[in-house]
Amino acid sequence: MPSSDSGGYVSLSEGANVYKSTTEPTKSLSVVETVKKAIENAFNSNEIEISNFSACNARDQKEIKTISKTTSIRMPSAPSHTAESTRLLGTMPAELDDIELRSVQLQQSHSRDSISNACDVHCISTDKGDIAVAVQGDLSKPAILTFHDLGLNYASTFTGFFNYPTMRAMLENFCVFHVTAPGQEENAPTFPENFIYPTMDELASQLLFVMSHFGLKSIIGFGIGAGANILVRFAMNNPDKVGALCLVNCSSTQAGWIEWGYQSLNSRNLRAKGMTQGVLDYLMWHHFGRNPEERNLDLVQMYKSYFERSVNPINLAMFIDSYVKRTDMNIARTPTGSPQSATLKMPVLNITGSLSPHIDDTVTFNGRLDPSKTNWMKISDCGLVLEEQPGKLAQAFRLFLQGEGYAVGALQKLSREPTIETIN
Numbered sequence: 001m002p003s004s005d006s007g008g009y010v011s012l013s014e015g016a017n018v019y020k021s022t023t024e025p026t027k028s029l030s031v032v033e034t035v036k037k038a039i040e041n042a043f044n045s046n047e048i049e050i051s052n053f054s055a056c057n058a059r060d061q062k063e064i065k066t067i068s069k070t071t072s073i074r075m076p077s078a079p080s081h082t083a084e085s086t087r088l089l090g091t092m093p094a095e096l097d098d099i100e101l102r103s104v105q106l107q108q109s110h111s112r113d114s115i116s117n118a119c120d121v122h123c124i125s126t127d128k129g130d131i132a133v134a135v136q137g138d139l140s141k142p143a144i145l146t147f148h149d150l151g152l153n154y155a156s157t158f159t160g161f162f163n164y165p166t167m168r169a170m171l172e173n174f175c176v177f178h179v180t181a182p183g184q185e186e187n188a189p190t191f192p193e194n195f196i197y198p199t200m201d202e203l204a205s206q207l208l209f210v211m212s213h214f215g216l217k218s219i220i221g222f223g224i225g226a227g228a229n230i231l232v233r234f235a236m237n238n239p240d241k242v243g244a245l246c247l248v249n250c251s252s253t254q255a256g257w258i259e260w261g262y263q264s265l266n267s268r269n270l271r272a273k274g275m276t277q278g279v280l281d282y283l284m285w286h287h288f289g290r291n292p293e294e295r296n297l298d299l300v301q302m303y304k305s306y307f308e309r310s311v312n313p314i315n316l317a318m319f320i321d322s323y324v325k326r327t328d329m330n331i332a333r334t335p336t337g338s339p340q341s342a343t344l345k346m347p348v349l350n351i352t353g354s355l356s357p358h359i360d361d362t363v364t365f366n367g368r369l370d371p372s373k374t375n376w377m378k379i380s381d382c383g384l385v386l387e388e389q390p391g392k393l394a395q396a397f398r399l400f401l402q403g404e405g406y407a408v409g410a411l412q413k414l415s416r417e418p419t420i421e422t423i424n
Contacts (some may be wrong), residue, residue, distance in 0.1 A: 094306030119154075119178065126209040132185045133210055136162070137175035144176045145207065145219040147227025147248075150323060151283045151316055153185050157161045157224060158308055165336040166394040177219070179210060183315030189312045197318035200226075200326045204233035211241065220401070220405075221245040224386065225286075225358070226323045232344070236329065239345045244404050245279075246349045246397055251361035252368055257263055263324040270317035275308050283307055289355040289383030299387055331368045344369055349400045350376045351393065355383040375393040375400065 119134035132153050148157040158178055159169060181203060183191055191197070198206065206232075211219065220243055221231040228250035235242040255263065266279045284292060284304065292300045331343045348369055352362040359378065366376040377396055382388035 002100075024302055071091075080221065087137075113141040122213070124209055124213050125280070126206040128202050128206060129182050131182055131206055131210070132180045133213075134178040135175065135214075136178065137171055139175050139214065141175040141212075143216050143219045144174050144222055145210070145231075146176060146178050147221075147230050148178075148180065148184070149225030149227055149313055150286060151307055152224075152287075153180045156303075156310070157185065157227075157386065158222075161390050161393070163365060164390040164394050166391065166398065170394075170398060173305075174220075176209065177214065177216075179207065179227075181319055183312060184319060186310050188312050188315055190312055191318060195318070197322050200230060200321055203322070204230045204237065207231075207234045217241070218243045221247075221249065222397075224248045225250075226319070229304055229323070229326060232329060235344055235346060236342070242346050244347045244349070244400070245344070245363075246351070246400060248351045248393075249353075249356055249358040249362060250350065250365050251358065252331060252365040253328075253361070254326055254328045255324045256378070261326055263320050267317040267320045267324075270313040270320070272314045275311060280304060280307055285357060287384045289353070289357050292383060295381075295383075296388060299384075333368055333370060344373070347373045347404055348375070349396065350374060351385060351396065352378050353382040353385045353388070354378050354380045356385075357383075 035042060119136045121132055121134045123130050124133055146154060146158050148154055155178075158176075162171060162176065183189075183196065210216075218241055221235060223229070223231040223245075225248070228247040229252070231242075231247065232250060232252065235245060262282055266282055269276045269279050284300065284307075287303065288295075288300065333343060350362055350366050350369070352359050362376065362378075366374060379385050379389050379392050379396075385393050
């Protein structure tokens, strides 16, 4: 057996300092020779490994330092890329930064102010006072006329919806006229106590002054809640001036006893105490239904803040009184074979949310309309459709307009009269 204290091993066949399975010990080396061997090995393999350097005496240490100075030792370089990483880098595009920069596109702002600030607000005189109308778009395009619900105005109701990408693209081919009920705009002056607020029928008649002011011959009505009720009354009295109606949470009957009691109490509190917690809770229920905080807390907080800070309580109380005193529309679906009765002659898109408290009102209203010209939709997972499901509502509104003859490209009204084509 070879002794275990031998200094190294050599191959039996080649005699080189390599380690193989069959070896025999060599003679013992001095400390200096051992260090020399270590330095030579480090030079060949780019590694330096010195052990027990402290055991050398002073003379040996001096000789080791001399050898280290005279020997050029190259330290190991940083690890290079492996074959796999090199292949991966070779497949990447050479101008990656340029591709990323070219893909950047500027987009228009999606904030509410970007739409409201782009509207031109006109003050129009009527026989029942002045009303504010915000115009958005080219006056030469087909007209969409909107009307808001209780406690809101055009800016708080429609700016978020018409700023949705689908609606923004549609508005390039329409002109929208946002009508605000008297005294409901932001920072509106308070009406005096002796001011007689217009009734629902009188609010509908004011739309004639709007159409006359802008020279409109026909409109597409888009109303929410109380605004939808006003647009239906206008369409009943002026069927030739309304091409189609899109109505959300529309009621066609007079107020029931429960609604009358709640709204009368709200009106009294608004006049005496301002925006109380009870009035605020009712308005949130009126727009969102039950438990809106469980669906979108940020949206709920935004609307609560708006009701508390931006609504004129006296003017809102007058609008509520007018709405709660509304009369029945006296419309009915025409039975087959009977004389034609009073109902809407134009196409109607009747929409509500699955969590809205006005579902029964829309069902009753739908039963009074011509089924061949009416579409009833209940959009899931929402109470306030315009804010909680704007994409679904925008898609439904776009398809509704297409079905009524508004082209997808130019979105201009297609003529229903026969045309004569000349072939050269």
